[in-house]
Amino acid sequence: MEFNAIYVLVAREFKKFIRERSRLVSAIARPLIWLFLVGAGMSRLVSPAGGMSYTQFIFPGILGMTILFSSIFSSISIIWDKEFGFFREILAAPVSRLSIVIGKGLSGTVVSTIQAVIVLLLFPVLGLNLGLLQIIEVLIIAIALSFCISTFGILLATFYDSYESFSVIMNFIVMPMFFLSGAMYPVKLLPKPLAIATKLNPLTYGIDALKNAIFPVEEGPMSADFSLATDMAVILILSIAFVVIAARLFERKK
Amino acid sequence: MPIIKVENLVKSYGNLTAVDGISFEVEEGTIFGFLGPNGAGKTTTINVLCTLISATSGKAFIDGFDCAKEPSKVRKSIGIVFQDTTLDKDLTAYENLVFHAYLYGVKKSEIKTRVHDALNFVELYERKDDLVKKYSGGMKRRLEVARGLIHRPRVLFLDEPTLGLDPQSRANLWGFITEMPKKHNVTIFMTTHYMEEAEVCDKIAIIDNGKIIVEGSPEELKKTVGGDVVSLRTRDNNWSRQEIKKMFGIDAEEKDGELYLTTGKGDACIPELIRGLGDMVLSVKLQRPTINDVFLKLTGKAIRVEDVSGMSNIKEEVRAYRRRH
Numbered sequence: 001m002e003f004n005a006i007y008v009l010v011a012r013e014f015k016k017f018i019r020e021r022s023r024l025v026s027a028i029a030r031p032l033i034w035l036f037l038v039g040a041g042m043s044r045l046v047s048p049a050g051g052m053s054y055t056q057f058i059f060p061g062i063l064g065m066t067i068l069f070s071s072i073f074s075s076i077s078i079i080w081d082k083e084f085g086f087f088r089e090i091l092a093a094p095v096s097r098l099s100i101v102i103g104k105g106l107s108g109t110v111v112s113t114i115q116a117v118i119v120l121l122l123f124p125v126l127g128l129n130l131g132l133l134q135i136i137e138v139l140i141i142a143i144a145l146s147f148c149i150s151t152f153g154i155l156l157a158t159f160y161d162s163y164e165s166f167s168v169i170m171n172f173i174v175m176p177m178f179f180l181s182g183a184m185y186p187v188k189l190l191p192k193p194l195a196i197a198t199k200l201n202p203l204t205y206g207i208d209a210l211k212n213a214i215f216p217v218e219e220g221p222m223s224a225d226f227s228l229a230t231d232m233a234v235i236l237i238l239s240i241a242f243v244v245i246a247a248r249l250f251e252r253k254k
Numbered sequence: 255m256p257i258i259k260v261e262n263l264v265k266s267y268g269n270l271t272a273v274d275g276i277s278f279e280v281e282e283g284t285i286f287g288f289l290g291p292n293g294a295g296k297t298t299t300i301n302v303l304c305t306l307i308s309a310t311s312g313k314a315f316i317d318g319f320d321c322a323k324e325p326s327k328v329r330k331s332i333g334i335v336f337q338d339t340t341l342d343k344d345l346t347a348y349e350n351l352v353f354h355a356y357l358y359g360v361k362k363s364e365i366k367t368r369v370h371d372a373l374n375f376v377e378l379y380e381r382k383d384d385l386v387k388k389y390s391g392g393m394k395r396r397l398e399v400a401r402g403l404i405h406r407p408r409v410l411f412l413d414e415p416t417l418g419l420d421p422q423s424r425a426n427l428w429g430f431i432t433e434m435p436k437k438h439n440v441t442i443f444m445t446t447h448y449m450e451e452a453e454v455c456d457k458i459a460i461i462d463n464g465k466i467i468v469e470g471s472p473e474e475l476k477k478t479v480g481g482d483v484v485s486l487r488t489r490d491n492n493w494s495r496q497e498i499k500k501m502f503g504i505d506a507e508e509k510d511g512e513l514y515l516t517t518g519k520g521d522a523c524i525p526e527l528i529r530g531l532g533d534m535v536l537s538v539k540l541q542r543p544t545i546n547d548v549f550l551k552l553t554g555k556a557i558r559v560e561d562v563s564g565m566s567n568i569k570e571e572v573r574a575y576r577r578r579h
């Protein structure tokens with residue numbers, strides 16, 4: 001593994017992230033819209049058990065959504081790099097494909113975790129009470145989930161060469177992933193077929209882990225669906241699988 | 255030992271054989287020109303040599319390393335300037351080069367000096383903090399050349415380095431390219447379909463339909479299509495023809511009122527002609543065979559119908575450019 005290369009891939013992503021104001025603004029605006037427009041509106045209709053407001057209930061889901069969008073967006077930039085040629089500069093270098101995948105995966109992890117932290121800071125506004133330990137827990141989950149989704153995004157990017165595919169990925173992969181993740185409604189309340197689809201979705205486990213961390217003592221329909229250990233194990237195993245498969249796919253020479 | 259060695263290289267895409275059993279060698283410290291029309295197989299060959307695609311059969315070695323078996327060693331010893339830009343337009347020139355240095359594992363303590371030197375070499379130091387999207391085509395190309403040198407490769411591949419540049423930028427870029435073997439201790443492998451550019455090379459191979467049809471120095475190749483042609487208009491063609499016959503022992507051809515004589519050294523015979531014929535001479539023109547003539551003769555077709563904007567003699571343009579700067 002070439003650590004120089006991994007470092008510089010992350011540094012490049014970070015630099016571009018800081019420079020692109022619009023990306024930062026929309027990254028912060030999206031969760032706000034969901035929390036305060038959708039969440040507040042739905043709160044009138046739905047009043048979850050256990051004294052929790054609907055806005056509070058979707059908070060882990062909105063954190064997950066922030067991670068989903070920012071990680072995928074970062075990884076999908078590989079398609080832009082392919083289109084504009086820069087990816088050949090990376091592929092022609094004496095750097096193993098594994099390092100490239102890990103470097104890009106960590107790039108997504110860094111920018112996505114930053115955005116998740118910004119959203120996390122809203123918790124007092126929502127009337128949530130998080131201890132330091134919980135915040136650290138959320139941070140660790142955010143990092144793991146960001147890496148998992150970023151490497152999944154890299155895998156997607158290996159199949160597409162032009163940015164026209166961006167809307168396909170957004171509409172047919174990212175949006176369904178969001179709605180079938182337990183972000184907006186508890187998995188255990190879903191009809192069977194949807195519940196199965198939800199269980200195949202890596203984001204589900206990330207959001208469930210966040211629920212575990214943010215509402216640790218919750219019981220009843222709004223509580224987490226799996227144990228924190230299960231969630232983390234699934235995220236870890238999937239991350240490794242995505243890295244290995246993506247590296248293999250990049251290795252493939254025509 | 256040649257620094258690049260290619261043996262019977264074949265690359266097929268399904269039914270299409272893009273590279274069809276080519277062999278050649280490139281000596282260290284030289285400029286090797288790989289010429290051919292669109293779709294001849296130039297880029298495909300470069301991609302195999304750069305280990306970006308694998309060959310269907312045959313072998314290729316760079317600096318003694320097998321391109322198929324030791325790709326990582328090959329990659330360390332080469333620099334590439336691709337046919338299409340591969341710069342990150344949202345980074346500055348400086349950042350692009352630093353990125354490259356890290357990617358190629360250049361020692362941290364050396365990165366700064368190397369990047370500065372490279373930028374100075376291509377005269378872009380002043381613009382180093384501009385985003386690449388603000389660069390002109392010629393500046394981008396120069397930057398890519400500089401980037402290709404950052405990790406001190408043994409061989410630099412240039413795929414159509416001057417494509418789409420205006421004559422001034424082309425001459426400017428050529429100035430840098432011709433300096434490189436000495437200044438940076440690097441061998442240049444370049445492809446082009448501008449015939450005039452090939453004349454700067456030490457050795458040329460012409461490829462057509464995936465096969466090398468001829469190989470040699472520009473002079474050798476030009477000899478195969480005959481020598482220089484001097485054409486002149488005179489006050490008295492008959493008298494002049496006799497004089498020429500006396501001086502050079504050559505029969506000048508008369509066509510449309512002009513005299514044409516074919517000779518090995520056209521430039522040397524012009525002063526003699528003028529001395530011998532005195533004020534009988536109205537005008538003299540020297541036409542030298544070009545690589546295009548070589549290509550035309552071998553394949554029966556022109557390499558490319560394209561206006562080269564008066565860049566008929568690249569060597570002179572480069573010299574003129576250097577004088578101006």
Ligand SMILES: Nc1ncnc2c1ncn2[C@@H]1O[C@H](COP(=O)(O)OP(=O)(O)OP(=O)(O)O)[C@@H](O)[C@H]1O
Binds near residue numbers: 254270291297298
């Ligand atoms: N990935 C590919 N799949 C199928 N055919 C290909 C592929 N790459 C190149 N070819 C074909 O191989 C032939 C040689 O292409 P190549 O790009 O090497 O030509 P070239 O000499 O570089 O031409 P140009 O001057 O236009 O750059 C062409 O017929 C091209 O269509």
Ligand SMILES: [Mg+2]
Binds near residue numbers: 296297298337413
């Ligand atoms: Mg080409």
